[in-house]
Amino acid sequence: MGKFLLSCKMAIQSIFLNRLRSFLTLLGVVIGVGAVVAAVGLAEGTTASITKEIENLGTNVVYVFIRPASKSEDISIDKFLDFARKNSDVILGVSPFIQYPGEALFKSKKEECQIVGATSEYMMVQGLSLSKGRFISPVDDDFRQKVAVIGSRIQSKLFGKQNPIGQEINVNGQVFKVIGVLKEKQGGRDNTVDDSIIVPVFVVNSLSAGEMALLKNFLVRTVSPDKNKEAKKRIKEFVSKFVKKEDNYSIYDMSELMSMLNRVTYFLMIILGGIATISLVVGGIGIMNIMLVSVTERTREIGIRKAVGAKRSDIRVQFLIESMVITGVGGIIGILLGFVVIAVGISRIPGVEPVYSLKWALVAFGISVLIGIVFGMLPAEKAARLNPIEALRYE
Template sequence: MEKFVLSCKMAIQSIFLNRLRSFLTLLGVVIGVGAVVAAVGLAEGTTASITKEIENLGTNIVYVFIRPASKSEDISIDEFLDFASKNSDVILGVSPFVQYPAVALFKKEKEECQIIGATSEYMMVQGLSLSKGRFISPIDADFRQKVAVIGSRIYDRLFDKQNPIGQEINVNGQVFKVVGVLEEKQGSRDNTIDDSIIVPVFAIDSFSSNEQALSKNFLVRTVSPDKNKEAKNRIKKFVSKFVKKEDNYSIYDMSELMSMLSRITYFLMIILGGIATISLIVGGIGIMNIMLVSVTERTREIGIRKAIGAKRSDIRVQFLIESMVITGVGGIIGIVLGFIVIAVGISRIPGVVPVYSLKWAIVAFGISVLIGIIFGMLPAEKAARLNPIEALRYE
C-alpha cells in the first residue's frame, strides 16, 4: 500500500512537471467524455419532451386512419359512430377529423396554419378547453353553419388582443365566423393545436381531392388506457368488414408511439455514443503516443529507480497511474463540459428538455479511466522492461 501511494505521488508530480503535455494528452478524453454526456443529454431530452407531448394528448387515445381502395370499401361517419355507440363499454367518445395546411386571413394579417374538420366530440376526445366563446356544436353541422374555433397562436397573431368572437376570417378562400378560442396547450411548438383552426367536418370537404374524400380519420377516446387493446381489436374487426387489405387502414395508440419513440431513441444514442467513443479512442491513442515519448525522455530516471531497487511492477504501476490520473481528470472535466453544453446549448433548443444523466456521466468517467488503463499498458510495459544498465547509460 505504501508503494502504491508513493507511485501515485510520483505520477502526479510527473504530470505537474509537464503541464502542457499533460493538458494536450487529456484534451482528447475531455472532448470524448463531453461529447458522450452532451449526446446522451440531447437524446434523453428529446425523448422526455416528446413523451410529455404524447402524455398531454392522452394515453387513452386510439387513432384510426382508413384509406379505402374504392367507394365499395367506404365507411361512412355515421356507420363508425353507430359502431362506437354499440361498444360504449370500451369507447368513451369518437370524433372524425380531417386536416390540411391552410392560410388564414383577417384584414391585413396573414398566418399559415392547419385547418381541422371535426365534430363537437373533438373537444372532449382531445381534452381541449376554451379561453373564449364556445366550441362547434351539432347544431352548426345540422344548419351548415360555417363557424370556427381558433388556436391560441392564431388568436395572438391575427387578432392581437382584439375580441375575435363574431369576427370573420378567410381560410383558403372560405369565410368562417369565429365562435371560440382554445386555451394554449402546447406552447411554442409549431404545427400543434395552438396553430389550428377547427371547423365542422362538412365545411372542409371542398379542401380535399376525390381520393382524399374517401379517406376517413377517427380519434377514439377509450374508457381507460387498459381498454386500448380491446378497443383496437374491436375497431380492426369492424373496419376489416369493409376494407379488405390491412395496408389500407392503420389503428394505433400512444403505447405504440412510445414504443417507436424508445426504439428511435435507442438507435440515436447508439449513433451518438459511437461517435463519442471514436473520439475517446482517438484520445486514447494520443495518450499512448505521448506516454511512449515520456518513457523515452525518462529512460535515465527509470534506470536510476531500478538501480536503487525498484521492481518492474513498480515502474509499470507508476506509468499506469499516470495514464489513469490523466484520463480520470480528463473525464471529470469532460463531464463538466458536457453539462455546460446541455445548460447553455441544448436547453435552448425549442421543445427539448435539458436532462443531466448522472448514470451516463459515471459510465463516461469509467470508460475514460478504462481508456487510460488500456492505452497506458504498452508504455508502462515498455518502461518496465528497460534494462537498468542501458537506461543509466542513456543520454
C-alpha cells in the first residue's frame, strides 16, 4: 500500500510539473466524457418530456390515424361516432380531429398556423386548459358554428396585448369568431398546440383542399387500460371494412407508443454514444503519444530509480497511475462540463427536460479511467523494460 501511495504522489508531481501538456492531454477525455453526459441528458430529457405528455393523456387512450386512398374509402366522423356508441362497453368516448397547416389573418397581420378540426371532447382528451374564453361546445358542433379557439402563440402574434375574444379572424379564406384562448403548453413553439387554431371539425372540410379533407384522426378513450386490446381489435375490424390497405391506417395505444419511443431513444443513445466513444478513443491515443514522449524525456530518471532498486513493476505502476490520474481528472471535468451543457443549453430547448444521469456519469468516468489503463499500458511497459545502464547513459 505504501508503494502504491508513493507512486500516486510521484505521478501527481509529474503531472503538475507539466501543467500545460497535461491539460492538453486530458482535453480529449474531457470532451469525450462531456459529450457522453450531455448526449445522454439530451436523449433522456427528450424521452422524459414526451413520456410526460403521453402520460398526461392517460393510459386508456387509443390513437386512430386514417388516410383513405380515395373518397370511396372515406370514413365519416358520424360513422365513427356511431360505431363508438355501439361499442360503449369498451369505448368511453371519442374525440375526432383533423390537422393540417394553414394561414390566419387579423387586420394587417398574417401568421402560419396549424388548423385543428375537433369536437367539444377534444379539450378533455388532450388535457388542454383555457387562459380566457370558452372551448367549442356541443351546440357549436351541432350547428356548425364558425368559432375558433386559438393557441397562445397565435394570440401573441396576431393580437399582442389586445383581447382576442369576440374578434374575427380569417382562416384559409373563411371568417371565424374567436371564443377562447388556450394556456401556453409547449413553450409557444411552432407546430404545437400553442401554434394551433381549433375549429369545429364539421366545418373544417370547407377550409381544406383535395385529399387533405379525407384525413381522419381519432382519440379513443377506452373504459379502462385493460380494454385497450379489445377496443383496438374492434376498431381495426370497423376501419378495415372501408380502408382496404393496412398501410393507410394506424391504430396505437399508449403501450405501443411508449415502446416505439423507447426504441427510438435506444438507437439515439447508441448513435450519440458511438460519437462520444470515438472522441474518447482519440483522446486515449493522444494520451499514449504524450506518455511515450514522457518516457523518452525521463529515461535518465527511470535509470536512476532502477539503479537504486526500483523494480519493473514499480516503474510500470507509476506510469499507469499517471495515465489513470490524467484520464480520471479529465473524466471528472468532463462530467461537470456535461452537466453545465445540460443546465445552460439543453434545458433551454423547448420540450426537453433537464435530466442529470448519475449512473451514466459514473459509467463515463469508468470508461475514461479504463482508457487511461489501456492506452497507458504501452508507455508503461516501455518504461519498465528500459535497460538501467543504457538509461543512465541517456542524454
